[in-house]
Amino acid sequence: ADFRGSFRFAGCDVSALYVPALRKTIGRTHKWAMTVAAFENSLRAAGNVRAVLLMGEMYEFGMLVIAAARRLGIITIGAQHGTLFPMHLIYTVPAGQVEGSPAPDWFAAYGEFAKETLTEIGKFPARRVVITGSPRFDRLKQATIDRDDARRQLELPLDKPVILFATQIYPWFKTAARALFAAARDRPDCVVCVKTHPHDTSV
Numbered sequence: 610a611d612f613r614g615s616f617r618f619a620g621c622d623v624s625a626l627y628v629p630a631l632r633k634t635i636g637r638t639h640k641w642a643m644t645v646a647a648f649e650n651s652l653r654a655a656g657n658v659r660a661v662l663l664m665g666e667m668y669e670f671g672m673l674v675i676a677a678a679r680r681l682g683i684i685t686i687g688a689q690h691g692t693l694f695p696m697h698l699i700y701t702v703p704a705g706q707v708e709g710s711p712a713p714d715w716f717a718a719y720g721e722f723a724k725e726t727l728t729e730i731g732k733f734p735a736r737r738v739v740i741t742g743s744p745r746f747d748r749l750k751q752a753t754i755d756r757d758d759a760r761r762q763l764e765l766p767l768d769k770p771v772i773l774f775a776t777q778i779y780p781w782f783k784t785a786a787r788a789l790f791a792a793a794r795d796r797p798d799c800v801v802c803v804k805t806h807p808h809d810t811s812v
Contacts, residue, residue, distance in 0.1 A: 616628070641673070641676075644673050645673055645676045645677045645680070646677075648673055648674050648676075648677035648678075649677040649680050649681060651677075652677055652678060652681055652683060653681065658678075658681075658683055659683065659684070660683065660684040660685070660686060661674060661675075661678045661683055661684070661685045661686070662685075662686045662688055663675070663685065663686070663687060663688065663713070664687070664688050664689075664690035665690060666685070666687030666712070666713045666716070667687070667699045667700055667702060667712075668699060671687070671713075672710060672711040672712075673711075675711035675712065675713060676711040679711060684714045684715070685713040685714050685715070686713060686714065686715045686716070686717060687713035687715070687716045687717065688716075688717045688741075689716070689717060689718050689719050689723055689743070693718075693719075693722070693723040693726045693727065694722075694726060695726055695730050697726070700726060700727055700731060701726060701727070701730045701731035702727075702731045702732060702733060703731070703732055704732035706732075707732055707733055707734070712733070713737075714737065715737050715738075715739060716733060716737060716738045716739070717739055717741040718738050718739070718740050718741065719740070719741070719742060719743040720740055720742070720743075721740065723740075724738045724740060763802075765800060765802070766800060769798060769799050769800050770798070770799045770800075771799070771800055771801075771802055772789070772793065772799055772800070772801045772802070773802050773804060774786070774789055774801055774802065774803045774804065775804045775806070776803065776804070776805050776806045776809045777806055777809070778806055778808050778809055789801065
């Protein structure tokens with residue numbers, strides 16, 4: 610009864626959203642077992658591995674490595690790889706997922722907001738989150754670049770405001786892109802720079 614009840618949300622039957630994904634997952638369990646065993650063999654062959662640091666730890670490809678490390682008694686540390694926010698549902702995991710699936714032993718977060726997303730909206734244990742900052746920005750802090758030199762390196766005009774547009778892979782994000790490009794189209798007084806998400810091909 611509890612299992613059947615888990616397919617209801619706010620009085621609605623949401624099984625049509627979850628049952629196909631559940632069938633797909635169950636149908637691929639043989640592949641999961643083989644892949645975990647392969648990772649386990651790789652870790653064993655590497656020698657005296659004391660910890661595994663990985664990104665994408667809440668996604669299947671990260672969970673496979675965690676499952677292998679757990680079999681060998683190796684600690685796993687998930688390292689935040691990008692922006693986390695409340696609607697990034699893969700990082701707002703319920704308590705049952707933390708307890709019943711391969712989750713990292715520790716998580717290195719950029720800051721307090723990411724930690725709150727994981728632990729207050731999601732149920733990842735707060736005691737297992739360490740705020741480390743973002744290594745991606747260390748170079749910018751330790752060796753600041755002159756503004757004009759940076760613009761010359763990037764071949765950007767020295768005298769115009771720069772609008773940085775970092776894309777996402779959500780379907781609604783194309784609307785934001787269209788709105789920005791429409792607003793900037795007839796504005797010769799600024800320049801738009803697009804930083805694409807690694808998986809983005811739409812813009």
